[in-house]
Amino acid sequence: MSNKSSEKSTENSRQYWQANLRLMYVLLAIWFIVSFVCGILIVDYLDQFRFFGFKLGFWFSHQGSILFFILLIFIYTWRMNLLDKRYGVDEGE
Amino acid sequence: MDISATVLTYIFVGLSFSLYIGIAIWSRSTSTSEFYVAGGHVHPIANGAATAADWMSAASFLSMAGIIAFEGAAGARYLMGWTGGYVLLALCLAPYLRKFAKFTVPDFVGERYYSQAARLVAVVCVIFISFTYVSGQMRGVGLVFSRFLEVDINTGVIVGMTIVFFYAVMGGMKGITYTQVAQYCVLIFAYLVPAIFMSLMLTNNPFPMFGLGSTMVGEEVYLLDKLDGLTTELGMSAFTDTNKSTIDMFFITAALMAGTAGLPHVIVRFFTVPKVRDARISAGYALIFIALLYLTAPAVAAFARINIINSVDGMKYVEAPEWFTKWETSGLLAWLDKNNDGIVQYRGGNALQPTKPAFGSGREDLGQRQLENLPTANENELYIDRDIIVLAHPEIAQLPNWVIALVAAGGLAAALSTAAGLLLVISTAISHDLLKKTFRPDITERQELLYARLAAAVAIGIAGLFGIYPPGFVAEVVAFAFGLAAASFFPVILLGIFSKRMNKEAAIAGMLTGLIFTFSYIVYFKFVSPGENNPEHWWFGISPEGIGTLGMIFNFVVSFVVMSVTPPPPQEVQDLIENIRVPK
Numbered sequence: 001m002s003n004k005s006s007e008k009s010t011e012n013s014r015q016y017w018q019a020n021l022r023l024m025y026v027l028l029a030i031w032f033i034v035s036f037v038c039g040i041l042i043v044d045y046l047d048q049f050r051f052f053g054f055k056l057g058f059w060f061s062h063q064g065s066i067l068f069f070i071l072l073i074f075i076y077t078w079r080m081n082l083l084d085k086r087y088g089v090d091e092g093e
Numbered sequence: 094m095d096i097s098a099t100v101l102t103y104i105f106v107g108l109s110f111s112l113y114i115g116i117a118i119w120s121r122s123t124s125t126s127e128f129y130v131a132g133g134h135v136h137p138i139a140n141g142a143a144t145a146a147d148w149m150s151a152a153s154f155l156s157m158a159g160i161i162a163f164e165g166a167a168g169a170r171y172l173m174g175w176t177g178g179y180v181l182l183a184l185c186l187a188p189y190l191r192k193f194a195k196f197t198v199p200d201f202v203g204e205r206y207y208s209q210a211a212r213l214v215a216v217v218c219v220i221f222i223s224f225t226y227v228s229g230q231m232r233g234v235g236l237v238f239s240r241f242l243e244v245d246i247n248t249g250v251i252v253g254m255t256i257v258f259f260y261a262v263m264g265g266m267k268g269i270t271y272t273q274v275a276q277y278c279v280l281i282f283a284y285l286v287p288a289i290f291m292s293l294m295l296t297n298n299p300f301p302m303f304g305l306g307s308t309m310v311g312e313e314v315y316l317l318d319k320l321d322g323l324t325t326e327l328g329m330s331a332f333t334d335t336n337k338s339t340i341d342m343f344f345i346t347a348a349l350m351a352g353t354a355g356l357p358h359v360i361v362r363f364f365t366v367p368k369v370r371d372a373r374i375s376a377g378y379a380l381i382f383i384a385l386l387y388l389t390a391p392a393v394a395a396f397a398r399i400n401i402i403n404s405v406d407g408m409k410y411v412e413a414p415e416w417f418t419k420w421e422t423s424g425l426l427a428w429l430d431k432n433n434d435g436i437v438q439y440r441g442g443n444a445l446q447p448t449k450p451a452f453g454s455g456r457e458d459l460g461q462r463q464l465e466n467l468p469t470a471n472e473n474e475l476y477i478d479r480d481i482i483v484l485a486h487p488e489i490a491q492l493p494n495w496v497i498a499l500v501a502a503g504g505l506a507a508a509l510s511t512a513a514g515l516l517l518v519i520s521t522a523i524s525h526d527l528l529k530k531t532f533r534p535d536i537t538e539r540q541e542l543l544y545a546r547l548a549a550a551v552a553i554g555i556a557g558l559f560g561i562y563p564p565g566f567v568a569e570v571v572a573f574a575f576g577l578a579a580a581s582f583f584p585v586i587l588l589g590i591f592s593k594r595m596n597k598e599a600a601i602a603g604m605l606t607g608l609i610f611t612f613s614y615i616v617y618f619k620f621v622s623p624g625e626n627n628p629e630h631w632w633f634g635i636s637p638e639g640i641g642t643l644g645m646i647f648n649f650v651v652s653f654v655v656m657s658v659t660p661p662p663p664q665e666v667q668d669l670i671e672n673i674r675v676p677k
Binding site: 013016017020024027028031035036039040041043047051052053054055058059061062063065066067069070072073074076077080081084088089090091092 | 166168169172173176177179180183184185188302303305306307308315316317318333335339342343346347350368369370373374376377380381384387388391671674675676677
């Protein structure tokens with residue numbers, strides 16, 4: 001009996017961890033795209049487009065990437081708090 | 094009534110210092126847990142502000158906008174590099190380290206890798222990285238004092254040290270945290286006010302970060318296009334063009350990001366919040382607070398560049414404004430009248446050879462300082478040290494005296510808050526990791542606390558000496574701190590959390606590989622053979638500034654190879670990893 005319940009909790013932890021990793025990979029991919037791709041690798045290509053008074057590539061590397069970083073952390077926090085509750089591993093008050 | 098900028102600066106700096114001391118008295122630490130991690134009771138928003146002040150140093154406050162002003166688009170490596178690391182921290186490190194619930198980074202390395210040797214390697218890295226970094230802060234303190242309070246640099250450093258001594262030694266992490274919250278408010282206010290003034294003057298937009306993308310007052314042309322035009326006209330490279338190779342930009346940015354996430358004084362801040370979910374959101378708040386300055390920095394840079402070009406190019410030296418001659422007296426600005434017309438020509442290229450001015454003792458006919466440098470072939474006659482941009486731009490734009498005084502107080506807040514955070518990390522590494530956990534496990538908590546305070550006091554003394562007798566290599570070794578953190582701590586902590594197979598052998602081999610490789614590369618190009626420090630000789634065109642990324646890749650590769658041929662970590666360590674992966 002106790003063996004079974006511990007197996008169940010191990011399975012629960014495993015699924016929680018997998019869900020956590022999936023979320024992390026998606027957000028890190030966006031992190032890489034807005035900074036390394038848009039801000040460095042294809043910055044010259046993007047510079048032919050305008051975004052208000054900025055060249056688009058310049059905007060990504062100087063301001064846009066930072067705004068995305070903030071957004072990514074808040075999305076992560078929000079989704080992780082939901083995951084914690086769903087898998088019953090949240091810390092409570 | 095017109096009070097001089099110097100008197101106002103004394104008042105502002107005096108008021109802010111009294112505030113810091115008041116907070117220190119109110120928040121004394123009485124236990125090691127309070128001294129090391131403020132008892133783990135810091136609200137996530139307060140921790141966010143404290144992290145921001147801890148993180149934003151004299152380099153962010155004083156130097157960054159100056160670098161962007163002169164380098165233009167390539168300055169983005171600092172903007173992205175010093176913010177992107179927070180995404181790594183929030184997603185990959187902070188929550189798990191908070192769950193681990195210990196005091197220091199070497200603590201984590203030592204326990205996760207069940208090895209005192211690994212702990213010692215970590216302690217050495219922590220101390221080296223932190224001292225490197227702290228000496229830069231002391232230079233910032235000296236710079237502000239000597240220019241604005243017109244006191245000797247040494248006096249300035251001693252005053253700064255006394256203040257830090259007071260609240261770091263008495264208050265420990267608890268004192269530092271609440272002081273840093275106050276310092277954040279001072280520094281962000283001091284950064285934004287002049288930027289808002291300048292944004293209004295140039296673009297009529299009260300938000301500097303949007304002003305950067307607006308049109309110039311009274312013209313139909315966008316500010317950045319105007320600046321590109323001005324710079325190209327004068328034979329400089331256009332402001333929004335990058336003059337660095339893509340691969341170097343990539344590697345430097347990556348090294349700064351991973352380095353940020355691996356810097357011990359930043360990581361330790363996430364030990365101070367009550368819960369795992371607080372650690373996640375706290376990184377978000379920290380980044381918002383940091384972004385307020387970082388989104389404004391490129392605007393300050395562009396505004397300052399325009400104002401400098403407009404105010405000094407074509408100016409008669411005898412009619413030079415006060416700020417110009419004062420900075421010349423400080424030795425951070427120099428003018429060499431190449432064509433003997435008495436007029437300042439500001440053009441592309443370095444004016445002097447060698448690049449930094451070497452002043453003679455006397456003055457030339459028009460009153461400018463004598464230079465021993467040879468003229469270069471181009472027409473440029475002006476040398477401006479990029480570190481003065483933030484401090485000088487309120488004067489260049491002729492802002493009121495109280496704004497100038499405010500900037501001085503802000504610069505001091507930025508330098509002191511970072512210095513305090515670093516000194517605490519050094520003292521903790523010594524009293525906790527070296528004494529309590531390694532050499533003197535029998536000491537009581539009271540003794541440990543006493544040793545922590547003593548270590549903090551000694552560390553402050555050494556940092557002060559660095560400020561008074563700045564070793565010539567300070568600027569050269571800043572690349573060390575980030576490169577080494579990226580090549581050593583970041584992979585070891587990351588794999589420690591995400592790989593259960595990661596073991597002691599792999600961690601030590603990986604850390605040593607990353608460290609030795611990065612260290613040797615930087616030492617070779619900066620000290621052994623500085624003449625070869627150019628893209629032609631760099632590996633794959635990667636500068637010493639960015640080599641930490643390659644060191645980090647080597648660290649990962651060596652770790653994977655070693656862990657696949659050595660036994661997995663013991664069961665209790667695997668249980669520890671399971672445990673830190675879930676909040677409850």
